[in-house]
Amino acid sequence: MVCPAPLTQRDRIVLGHGSGGRLSAELLRDVFLPLFSNPVLDRMDDQAIVEIGGSRVAFTTDSFVVQPLFFPGGDIGSLAVHGTINDLAMGGARPLFLSAGFILEEGFSTEALRRIAASMAEAAAAAGVSIVTGDTKVVERGKGDGVFINTTGIGIVPEGVRLSASQARPGDRVILSGAIGDHGIAILAKREGLEFETEILSDSAALHELVERMLLAAPAGAVRCLRDPTRGGVSSALNEIALQSRVSIQIEESNIPVRDDVRGACELLGLDPLYVANEGKLLAIVAPEAADEIVAAMRLDPRGAEAAIIGSVGNESAGMVTMRTAFGSTRIVDMLAGEQLPRIC
Amino acid sequence: MKYVDEYRDPKIALAVAGEIRRKVTRPWVLMEVCGGQTHTLMRYGIDELLPPDIEMVHGPGCPVCVTPLEMVDRAIRIASLPGVIFTSYGDMLRVPGSESDLFQAKAQGADVRVVYSPMDALKIARANPNRKVVFFGVGFETTAPANGMAVWRARCEGLTNFSMLVSHVLVPPAMRLILSSPANRVQGFIAPGHVCTVMGYREYEDLVAEFHVPMVVGGFEPLDLLESISMLVSQLEEGHAEVENQYARSVNSEGNLPAQNILREVFEVSDRQWRGIGPIAGSGYRLRDEYADFDAERVFDVGESHAAEPKECISALVLQGLKKPVDCPAFGKRCTPMTPLGAPMVSAEGACAAYYQYRRHATAIA
Numbered sequence: 001m002v003c004p005a006p007l008t009q010r011d012r013i014v015l016g017h018g019s020g021g022r023l024s025a026e027l028l029r030d031v032f033l034p035l036f037s038n039p040v041l042d043r044m045d046d047q048a049i050v051e052i053g054g055s056r057v058a059f060t061t062d063s064f065v066v067q068p069l070f071f072p073g074g075d076i077g078s079l080a081v082h083g084t085i086n087d088l089a090m091g092g093a094r095p096l097f098l099s100a101g102f103i104l105e106e107g108f109s110t111e112a113l114r115r116i117a118a119s120m121a122e123a124a125a126a127a128g129v130s131i132v133t134g135d136t137k138v139v140e141r142g143k144g145d146g147v148f149i150n151t152t153g154i155g156i157v158p159e160g161v162r163l164s165a166s167q168a169r170p171g172d173r174v175i176l177s178g179a180i181g182d183h184g185i186a187i188l189a190k191r192e193g194l195e196f197e198t199e200i201l202s203d204s205a206a207l208h209e210l211v212e213r214m215l216l217a218a219p220a221g222a223v224r225c226l227r228d229p230t231r232g233g234v235s236s237a238l239n240e241i242a243l244q245s246r247v248s249i250q251i252e253e254s255n256i257p258v259r260d261d262v263r264g265a266c267e268l269l270g271l272d273p274l275y276v277a278n279e280g281k282l283l284a285i286v287a288p289e290a291a292d293e294i295v296a297a298m299r300l301d302p303r304g305a306e307a308a309i310i311g312s313v314g315n316e317s318a319g320m321v322t323m324r325t326a327f328g329s330t331r332i333v334d335m336l337a338g339e340q341l342p343r344i345c
Numbered sequence: 346m347k348y349v350d351e352y353r354d355p356k357i358a359l360a361v362a363g364e365i366r367r368k369v370t371r372p373w374v375l376m377e378v379c380g381g382q383t384h385t386l387m388r389y390g391i392d393e394l395l396p397p398d399i400e401m402v403h404g405p406g407c408p409v410c411v412t413p414l415e416m417v418d419r420a421i422r423i424a425s426l427p428g429v430i431f432t433s434y435g436d437m438l439r440v441p442g443s444e445s446d447l448f449q450a451k452a453q454g455a456d457v458r459v460v461y462s463p464m465d466a467l468k469i470a471r472a473n474p475n476r477k478v479v480f481f482g483v484g485f486e487t488t489a490p491a492n493g494m495a496v497w498r499a500r501c502e503g504l505t506n507f508s509m510l511v512s513h514v515l516v517p518p519a520m521r522l523i524l525s526s527p528a529n530r531v532q533g534f535i536a537p538g539h540v541c542t543v544m545g546y547r548e549y550e551d552l553v554a555e556f557h558v559p560m561v562v563g564g565f566e567p568l569d570l571l572e573s574i575s576m577l578v579s580q581l582e583e584g585h586a587e588v589e590n591q592y593a594r595s596v597n598s599e600g601n602l603p604a605q606n607i608l609r610e611v612f613e614v615s616d617r618q619w620r621g622i623g624p625i626a627g628s629g630y631r632l633r634d635e636y637a638d639f640d641a642e643r644v645f646d647v648g649e650s651h652a653a654e655p656k657e658c659i660s661a662l663v664l665q666g667l668k669k670p671v672d673c674p675a676f677g678k679r680c681t682p683m684t685p686l687g688a689p690m691v692s693a694e695g696a697c698a699a700y701y702q703y704r705r706h707a708t709a710i711a
Binding site: 012013014015016022192260263264267325326327328329330331332334 | 346349353355358359387388389390391393394439448449451452453461567683702703704705
């Protein structure tokens with residue numbers, strides 16, 4: 001659940017500013033966008049798409065500060081590779097090159113760093129991208145948290161592919177590629193020492209091949225928009241699309257897959273899976289007539305095996321995301337107000 | 346998922362809703378006392394399944410909501426003292442005091458940590474003998490035993506660097522206040538299942554005897570609520586009033602006796618201020634004198650503070666079931682979860698926040 005909401009107009013940064021929800025959006029709106037504004041940035045997609053020498057180049061950057069550094073199903077290294085690849089893939093781009101910047105804390109284990117680097121190398125090789133440049137800085141003990149990683153990526157957007165969160169139209173369908181909440185719960189379970197019968201694994205994975213299948217399966221223009229619901233979860237990603245496209249989105253609760261153990265952990269911790277982070281899932285807004293074909297194509301890929309249509313785009317109350325519950329009633333799915341915190345009762 | 350899905354079965358829910366519809370012959374106003382129940386009603390849209398004759402009003406049972414502004418201010422002041430590690434359940438961190446919240450205090454350098462149990466605060470105290478570790482003990486009878494246990498353990502272990510800022514409140518005195526009000530509209534109560542798991546339901550039998558209103562001790566899942574409503578409607582339509590136990594898988598009449606023992610050992614009943622309602626006599630717990638060394642209000646001298654609630658806020662009326670959140674002119678405009686004017690908008694389990702989070706569309710369209 002979204003818990004007590006914060007005071008706004010803060011004069012200090014609070015953790016919620018990094019949650020990917022409403023406070024993050026406010027920080028962008030109030031601090032960065034007015035100063036950096038330009039047509040590419042103002043599109044507010046997960047990646048910038050710029051034309052260079054006749055090619056459309058996708059360009060994105062992401063920083064990784066996850067704790068614990070090693071978690072079931074991945075580590076900060078593989079996550080840093082997958083996260084940036086996915087930001088490129090959500091623009092329809094074929095990812096090509098990555099940079100890797102490391103901020104290391106004095107005293108950090110070289111062996112752990114070697115494991116993280118090996119994991120990055122493996123993830124990059126598996127995804128067919130190369131890490132072609134990088135940087136290393138060391139900060140004093142106590143001024144970092146072991147290791148922070150920044151990755152920047154570039155890729156090429158194929159001819160005819162134009163995806164943007166502002167392109168959803170009434171009548172379009174919403175597709176989700178698989179069960180939600182795995183990454184956030186894997187991290188939280190490890191952090192809090194919660195143990196389940198079977199370990200919950202992060203879903204961290206590169207999604208560009210899945211995206212390629214989707215684009216091939218659909219006629220040009222049928223895929224309007226892709227988003228990977230990372231921080232802030234499915235709810236924040238859908239709210240962003242609804243706002244940017246000035247449409248409403250309605251989803252069906254019973255169509256949204258959540259693994260039983262993830263649901264159990266959410267029940268225990270008082271969290272709503274719709275707000276929990278994913279690192280290997282995508283949401284797609286697609287033309288209604290192409291939706292079934294796209295879902296069928298996604299299901300051929302292991303990362304889209306549970307793909308399903310979970311809702312549709314409408315034109316009443318623009319900017320609002322609602323969900324039809326299993327009981328047939330309708331409720332709002334709001335953007336995360338701050339950090340999702342466990343409730344006390 | 347076992348123990349969850351069977352209480353959320355839409356087919357059974359619709360069947361119970363149909364049963365309620367067949368039984369009702371005239372309007373009834375019912376109150377679910379606990380914020381967790383309010384949350385379920387809104388989240389699953391249970392109230393939309395009910396016949397129009399059944400009006401649900403929402404009770405004061407959200408501990409975060411009713412924690413007074415002054416207590417949050419006191420918490421922030423203690424947290425900001427040098428050498429203090431301030432620990433709390435997560436959802437108290439964002440609750441605004443009169444000027445700031447614990448998140449802000451943390452951003453300004455206070456060592457504020459989220460814990461999942463007061464026992465985790467004890468662990469922190471053992472690991473940091475040179476720091477003073479304070480736990481924010483908030484909640485109803487539900488969370489009080491674990492908090493009491495932490496204080497008891499701290500004393501047994503001879504820990505000298507652990508204390509608790511106690512802001513515990515009790516449900517029956519608040520229900521008595523609602524029932525005694527000349528303006529009261531509530532004709533039947535869903536009593537709080539988790540509170541009764543600890544305390545049993547003898548106290549509620551006393552209330553029924555005194556005020557002759559039906560009460561059903563109810564759970565928190567959609568079917569729990571529908572079944573509780575159905576049981577209340579039967580009592581009302583048949584004209585009798587007693588305590589029934591819908592939540593029998595968790596509650597018995599005596600409650601959890603070891604938990605009650607620890608409560609008696611560590612706490613004594615005291616008057617408490619309720620945010621949005623005001624002072625209620627005998628409506629809370631404070632630490633007994635034997636445990637004064639563990640009472641953060643006595644360990645730290647943070648002085649008195651008086652903070653006024655915004656005048657526009659109608660939360661006193663909302664928390665007593667006299668008004669609905671949407672009756673407030675500030676609702677969703679000047680008062681939102683990001684900028685709450687009053688208690689029920691503060692926590693997700695508050696009635697105003699639940700309406701805002703799940704039902705804004707209905708009011709926006711209307």
